[in-house]
Amino acid sequence: MxxxxxxxxxxxxxxxxxxxxxxxxxxxxxxxxxxxxxxxxxxxxxxxxxxxxxxxxxxxxxxxxxxxxxxxxxxxxxxxxxxxxxxxxxxxxxxxxxxxxxxxxxxxxxxxxxxxxxxxxxxxxxxxxxxxxxxxxxxxxxxxxxxxxxxxxxxxxxxxxxxxxxxxxxxxxxxxxxxxxxxxxxxxxxxxxxxxxxxxxxxxxxxxxxxxxxxxxWIVQSHFRDQWPDWEAALGQVLERNPEFSSEPRGRARIEGQIAIAIAAQGRRKDALRQVRTTLGWSWKEPRAVLALAVAAGVPAEKLSAALNKRGRGL
Structure with a gap:
């Protein structure tokens, strides 16, 4: 073309x-x-x-x-x-x-x-x-x-x-x-x-x-299920390329929490719980750990994402 x-x-x-x-x-x-x-x-x-x-x-x-x-x-x-x-x-x-x-x-x-x-x-x-x-x-x-x-x-x-x-x-x-x-x-x-x-x-x-x-x-839209593996992999790549995140526990916890949500959204409950523990190990105040637990318990990740988008926020 x-x-x-x-x-x-x-x-x-x-x-x-x-x-x-x-x-x-x-x-x-x-x-x-x-x-x-x-x-x-x-x-x-x-x-x-x-x-x-x-x-x-x-x-x-x-x-x-x-x-x-x-x-x-x-x-x-x-x-x-x-x-x-x-x-x-x-x-x-x-x-x-x-x-x-x-x-x-x-x-x-x-x-x-x-x-x-x-x-x-x-x-x-x-x-x-x-x-x-x-x-x-x-x-x-x-x-x-x-x-x-x-x-x-x-x-x-x-x-x-x-x-x-x-x-x-x-x-x-x-x-x-x-x-x-x-x-x-x-x-x-x-x-x-x-x-x-x-x-x-x-x-x-x-x-x-x-x-x-x-x-x-901001056009509110949901992530489709087949997109979550890419989100998990992309965020993992960001951490790998920037080892300095280890010197900023709150920032590291934020990304680890996003990865936990992506894992939970894929239905991998045991892996998600392990990732939540990793997240809380960096910062027990990270709210995405709670969101990941909610998704692991059955709350649709798309519903949480759309609710946050309406407030100008993202996962």
Whole structure:
């Protein structure tokens, strides 16, 4: 399947973009149009190119635009493994020195590009993130980010909301070299944001604009049973790659607890109880140990996940 977009009509002069924004999409035709419009509507005075990467289904080629100030290019994900592959596919085709990322259910608020590009320029940092808004059932829940910088140790202690690819802008050189692209081999494409953010903060502290500059339209959905093994494996890989979690018991317990829930959701009750003991060995205060026990006792994990999603939280 071709990944080319039609050539620009004669008479248009391309402008070197300051920023390339990669929008990953799958089967959300309404939301992706809104996500594109939000990037095109940024108040940054320089040029911004948008690369929309379709995953698994036929791209809507007609959404391409040759506007030299806000060009939109349409691609098909030829990298595989869902979201990580589609993000890398777009990044590979990008032409700007700075990359940004957006899912089709997210909206960049108007000042996002301008403020983050200025933050990178002023600090010399390679990566920046921001606070965000979570939109659930018509309710907007603001989540301010850290005021200043986000360090590797911060992400070992807790899963920070601003450590999300949809809020990130990163210098392309660092993305491909010191930090590295998204892991296309992580099981099921799960925890790919967290894995990448851990690498980004290990490279150097990430500068944060605490203001909510992204609206996350949280679409409440359940995990299907056949996804839990991938979640278990992906989280295990995160722990294996970051042995420093052992120096942060609360952070280690959080991930061990998530693994316990994934095991319990697969119906492996004895293994789940052992994993709960491991979780509590790191921190007896970890609430996911209780959730894992509830799932092991028969409460559907999908029901717990959906209830937390409605409150802007995850397992």
């Amino acid at each position: 071709s990944t080319r977009t039609p050539p620009d009509p004669a008479g248009t002069d391309p402008v070197d973009p300051d920023l390339s924004v990669i929008i990953s999409t799958y089967a959300r035709p309404v939301q992706v149009r809104e996500a594109i419009a939000a990037v095109v509507g940024q108040d940054h005075p320089g040029a911004i190119e948008t690369l929309v990467v379709w995953d698994k289904n036929e791209p809507e080629w007609e959404l391409a635009s040759d506007d030299p100030h806000r060009p939109v290019r349409i691609l098909f994900n030829d990298h595989g493994n869902g979201l990580p592959g589609s993000r890398n596919c777009g990044a590979e085709a990008a032409t700007a020195p700075v990359l940004g990322f957006c899912d089709d259910d997210d909206l960049w608020l108007p000042a996002k590009a301008r403020r983050q590009l200025a933050l990178l320029k002023d600090t010399g940092a390679d990566c920046s993130t921001t606070g965000l808004e979570v939109l659930i059932d018509g309710n907007v829940i603001p989540r301010r980010g850290t005021d200043g910088i986000l360090r590797y140790a911060d992400l070992l202690r807790s899963r920070r909301m601003e450590a999300y690819m949809g809020t990130a802008v990163v210098r392309a050189e660092a993305f491909w070299n010191e930090i590295g692209p998204l892991d296309e081999h992580i099981p099921g494409g799960y925890a790919e944001d967290y894995d990448w953010m851990l690498r980004a903060t290990r490279h150097q502290p990430v500068v944060v604009d605490p203001e909510p500059l992204l609206r996350m339209r």
